[in-house]
Amino acid sequence: xxxxxxxxxxxxxxxxxxxxxxxxxxxxxxxxxxxxxxxxxxxxxxxxxxxxxxxxxxxxxxxxxxxxxxxxxxxxxxxxxxxxxxxxxxxxxxxxxxxxxxxxxxxxxxxxxxxxxxxxxxx
Amino acid sequence: xxxxxxxxxxxxxxxxxxxxxxxxxxxxxxxxxxxxxxxxxxxxxxxxxxxxxxxxxxxxxxxxxxxxxxxxxxxxxxxxxxxxxxxxxxxxxxxxxxxxxxxxxxx
Numbered sequence: 001x002x003x004x005x006x007x008x009x010x011x012x013x014x015x016x017x018x019x020x021x022x023x024x025x026x027x028x029x030x031x032x033x034x035x036x037x038x039x040x041x042x043x044x045x046x047x048x049x050x051x052x053x054x055x056x057x058x059x060x061x062x063x064x065x066x067x068x069x070x071x072x073x074x075x076x077x078x079x080x081x082x083x084x085x086x087x088x089x090x091x092x093x094x095x096x097x098x099x100x101x102x103x104x105x106x107x108x109x110x111x112x113x114x115x116x117x118x119x120x121x122x123x
Numbered sequence: 124x125x126x127x128x129x130x131x132x133x134x135x136x137x138x139x140x141x142x143x144x145x146x147x148x149x150x151x152x153x154x155x156x157x158x159x160x161x162x163x164x165x166x167x168x169x170x171x172x173x174x175x176x177x178x179x180x181x182x183x184x185x186x187x188x189x190x191x192x193x194x195x196x197x198x199x200x201x202x203x204x205x206x207x208x209x210x211x212x213x214x215x216x217x218x219x220x221x222x223x224x225x226x227x228x229x230x
């Protein structure tokens with residue numbers, strides 16, 4: 001059974017770079033998109049971006065200038081870097097697998113999630 | 124960006140009740156709509172994909188319907204473990220966007 005686990009600092013100073021890693025266990029990292037999603041305190045979910053196992057990426061335009069998502073298939077990990085953080089970036093950050101359902105139309109969804117890691121931006 | 128709006132924002136109900144939550148998209152998304160359940164301090168769990176398909180392992184009391192801009196999630200008979208926050212999410216276009224969530228509370 002595939003499991004995801006986020007890791008990284010829980011406290012980041014303003015203007016610095018937030019760095020998180022998601023480790024994939026119990027299954028292959030190949031042939032899937034992998035995603036980062038965040039949830040500010042008391043708010044809804046916000047999609048940050050996807051990465052395919054081959055390395056191609058899609059980012060949320062609202063964060064694109066500050067986000068980098070990368071993958072290391074040999075370690076079965078993918079990572080998030082968010083630069084120039086402010087208090088507005090304080091959130092629980094989740095990594096998730098994107099599953100593709102082949103039907104009359106293709107559909108995708110986030111079917112497996114990590115437990116989430118809380119990141120606070122504060123000096 | 125496609126805006127997803129859920130109603131109501133919160134809902135009180137009793138065990139055994141039938142409950143319906145609505146999600147509206149700001150433009151047509153065909154049937155590219157997913158529903159998630161989230162309990163406090165936990166990650167979201169996929170319930171329904173493609174508007175009406177039940178994810179494996181999800182109880183059959185959960186169902187989804189709709190297409191275009193209007194969608195519903197129905198729980199046919201609430202169980203104690205169903206009290207949680209429910210969110211919709213569109214997979215029609217980038218950026219992927221979520222509704223603000225509906226908090227389902229025990230009456």
